[in-house]
Amino acid sequence: MSRRTRRPQPARPTPASCPCGLPAAYDACCGRLHRGEAQAATAEQLMRSRYSAFAIRDEAYLLRSWHPTTRPPRVELDPGLRWVRLEILGSTDGTAFHQAGTVEFRAHYAEGGRTGELHENSRFVRDGGAWVYVDGDSLP
Template sequence: MSRRIRRPRPARPTPATCPCGLPAAYDDCCGRLHRGQAQATTAEQLMRSRYSAFAVGNEAYLLRSWHPTTRPPGADLDPGLRWVRLEILGTTEGSAFHTTGTVEFRAHYTQGGRTGSLHENSRFVRHDGAWVYLDGLTQD
């Protein structure tokens, strides 16, 4: 007589958290912007969505959210670079009521087993009614 062993059912997978650092699933957070289902309402939200686009390798979104006067032909994403954490250090303007804004951030990454970070103060403007990345000044 064989005994039937009951195995516990695996837990339902939970949606992955958004790379931008907010407490939401990627699909409900930056994923909506990446898919074109929503637009960023603030410069910070656009910054977070662009960071997430770097983290998931979404070059098309990066280029779409870049101002046409400063947009490069390609984003040149490095497949060996893994973005691991975003810190928002400060913002100026950039709300739904502004036409310009800045976001200072530190983006942490790993590459070839080494850790590093990028510290930038990014400028954002409204173009055709939508927030877009204009340029940034990297800091040490």
């Protein structure tokens, strides 16, 4: 009988400061949400945590935080794209007192020596008490 040894999975590198732009360490900020130790209290906090998940390439969290009716089977993360900065431009509702909300943001990225940005107004709702991403409209 042969004995198989499980090869340890490489740890995903985590940044010291949180990619979401808040002045906190990743582990104490979005890292808690990614690990399932806490849930986003607002739509904006979920938006920030999803941006951070894109930045550190956490596909599992992106899928978990996506509404089941609009969630794709998987997220195609481009290995050549690096997310570098998030700007929150505004929000409507999305607090502890709401069931829905929107967050307008600009996410800046670098790819192949070029820079760009994604400008979107994202929609969020509560599903089973937790904030989830529904969809968004790209803006110029």
